[in-house]
Amino acid sequence: MIRIANAQGFWGDSLEAPLDQLRGGPIDYLTLDYLAEVTMSILQKQFSRDPQAGYARDFVQMIERGAKEIVTRGVKVVANAGGVNPETCAAATAASLKRAGYAGRLKIGIVTGDNIINQLQDLTSRGIELRNMDTGEPLSAILPRVRSANAYLGAFPIAEALGKGANIVITGRCSDIALSLGPEIHEFGWKPDDWNLLAAGAVGGHVIECGAQASGGNCQVDWENIPDLADIGYPILEAERDGRFAITKHPGTGGRVTVAGVTEQLVYEIGDPRAYIAPDVIADFTSIQLQQAGQDRVQFWGIQGRAPTDFYKVSISYTAGFKAVGTMTYGWPDAYKKARAADRILRARLDRLGLKFDALHTEFVGANACHGEALSGEPSPDLAEVTLRVGVRGQDAAPIERFTRELAPLALNGPPVVTYPSGGKPKVEEIVAYWPALIPKKEVIAKVTIVEA
Amino acid sequence: MARVQLREIAHARSGDKGDASNIGLIALKPEHYAVLVSQVTAERVKHHFRELCHGEVTRYELPNLHALNFLLQKTLDGGGTVSLRTDAQGKTLSAALLRMEVDI
Structure with missing residues (x-):
């Protein structure tokens, strides 16, 4: 069993949650999701003004504050903090580890290849139209106004980085659920066609990806009696090799993990529940079985999945x-x-x-x-x-x-x-x-680099 | 038979997918799921949100979770950063759906 703690549901979420997750009890992985749909355009704008910018600076500060726990307790960190400049984010992260007195102790894995802004001209000229998934319009209609373009990569490059010894993995745009699915693939040896297992990982990732929305935050059922929201515990995914998992939180923290609250998160921002499309798998949400398994603990099993599509989703922003x-x-x-x-x-x-x-x-x-x-x-x-x-x-x-x-x-x-x-x-x-589109997977090559911190 | 607001028998969470809003509606007790299925139809939801929703409404069933998922197209004034609405991401539409009345 591995314990994956999420501590960031979006860029702007609690600055203290990552530290609380590191210090509140045993965890194996800390995941942090910084990128909302429009965040990439803000980062791209910062990058165009300053080639040393374009990533989530909050992350670098967090690493400095949490360095002791990360290094001495061997907690691995996976974050999409790289934005449009993962290499510089990694360098800044290494510098913050050094400032904290932990130079030369860790490896940082960098996942790139998601950023396709410089390929758009070539892609569209070769007939890959990147049509807007909502309106059907081809990208050529707004090409001069594009600010950022990133494919949502899957979880296997993250697993590869962990396999090469990375203690901290920094990605650009990847699917939110990849942050926790990557560690599961790495730890359990799940294969690209283990669709039921990958689907279980996708569902677990979906539950924790919005942080405390799975542990009593923004919960409609009995909200006035949910204990101590001021000290709410962020969710922890306890994953098993066979695909079963539980959602829980650190003991002694506020909030509440119940079937009701977790189910609200399951149905949050989904489309067709039979086809929850992730880069590595299509999960069937109508196969999910879950039950309360003690206080602040919900157990999941029975999840089914099938082969993914031949496309990555692309997030394009334009003025x-x-x-x-x-x-x-x-x-x-x-x-x-x-x-x-x-x-x-x-x-x-x-x-x-x-x-x-x-x-x-x-x-x-x-x-x-x-x-x-x-x-x-x-x-x-x-x-x-x-x-x-x-x-x-x-x-x-x-x-x-x-x-x-x-x-x-x-x-x-x-x-x-x-x-x-x-x-x-x-x-x-x-x-x-925001311009959502699809790109054939063969047009996007993910790259994994390991640097010493 | 009693006429009640959905808030008496269900809870919900809503969010955005571009200009579309998704509303997940969950029965508070398993026995109320059948009420949701029979009475909270896509047509009724479309009519309920006639002031805000200018597109199609699709309903999906999740009997395993005693839940329905509604996808309301063209509902958020362009959505995300384009929308001029206070609730540009449709976060409060979950509760707006719970105003609907059903017979139990």
């Missing part, structure tokens, strides 16, 4: 115009009525200015912003306050910029009992949109 969102908060009485009136006035002024937007969107936060008017019902006239939130989107920055000057004046020349954020006018943001 897609500009947007700005601003708010004004109206107070009791008749807060909703006032916010509505302010919205009508604002729209009349935008009309008079002749400003054109691709989208102009109004919400009334506190009244119905999340679920919409139809489901939320008529807001009470006694609401303490309602926040008018207006957003615009368009291809040109100029009308968006002009829009940002029209909110604050409402404080003096619109409905009464109003306050607004001290920052003044809203910020204009460039939109970086």
Whole structure:
């Protein structure tokens, strides 16, 4: 049995969770998922300004703080912290180990090959169209606006790095579930056609990939009584060679591991449950068997899988115009009525200015912003306050910029009992949109490099 | 027979896949799964979210988990970084579905 602890569900997740996972009890592997769909575009932008940037700096600091446990207890670390610059991330990681007094003790494995930004021209000219999986459009429509392009690699390169002695594996874009499946392949010798085993690994990876969402965080069932969320324990996957596994957490930590909470995570961000498509396997979520097996422990078995597809998913980001969102908060009485009136006035002024937007969107936060008017019902006239939130989107920055000057004046020349954020006018943001596509696997060559730290 | 909101017999979690929202709906007790299957149809969910969802709704069954998964296309105003919504990733739509009424 091996114990794989996840401590990062996205870049921006708890800075303390990795240390808590290292110090809270025995673990064999620590996994950290830093890359959301748009993170790569931010990193690519940083890299284009500074060739020494483009990776998750949080990771390097974490290694320095956790170096003692990682080195003295032999915990292996697998993270997609490399972003668009895994080599530099590895060098910075080696430097942080040295600063912590552990130079020359560890090997770092680097997985590259996911970054295909420099191959796009060649690929599209050879008829590999990288059509948008949602809209069907070929990539050529937006090629000059592409900011980043990365294939989601599978788990075997991670296993290869571990097999070559890596204590820390740093990848660029790989499938989230590969971070824990890689160690399982390495430890148990699972083969590329062990589909049921790989599917079990994929399901276990899916449960822990969003961190504490599997251990009592964001859980709807009995949420008020889930103990000590302030000290929530992140999930630990206890994996067996035969594909059975349990989800648990360190003893003495807050949160709760139950069938209910784990099932919420199982159905999170999936499509067809019979075909959960990972790079190395297709898992059938309708085959999953699970039960409570003691306090804070859920046991899984019976998972089935089948051969993967001949494609990797590719995450491409591209610039897609500009947007700005601003708010004004109206107070009791008749807060909703006032916010509505302010919205009508604002729209009349935008009309008079002749400003054109691709989208102009109004919400009334506190009244119905999340679920919409139809489901939320008529807001009470006694609401303490309602926040008018207006957003615009368009291809040109100029009308968006002009829009940002029209909110604050409402404080003096619109409905009464109003306050607004001290920052003044809203910020204009460039939109970086997401383009999901498929690429034949033979076009992507994963590469594993080992460096001494 | 009683008419109740889904929140009395189910829980849910939702997230995004581009401009689509996924809502997993799970029976609190195994015996309520049949109620979900018979009454929470793709058509009803599409009607329930008529203000937000401008695309197709597909329903998938997971009898082993006593759960249904709904995929709502064109629901997040472009999704992710494009969307102007407070809930650009559809995280609260799970609870919005639990407002639906069923007979038990």
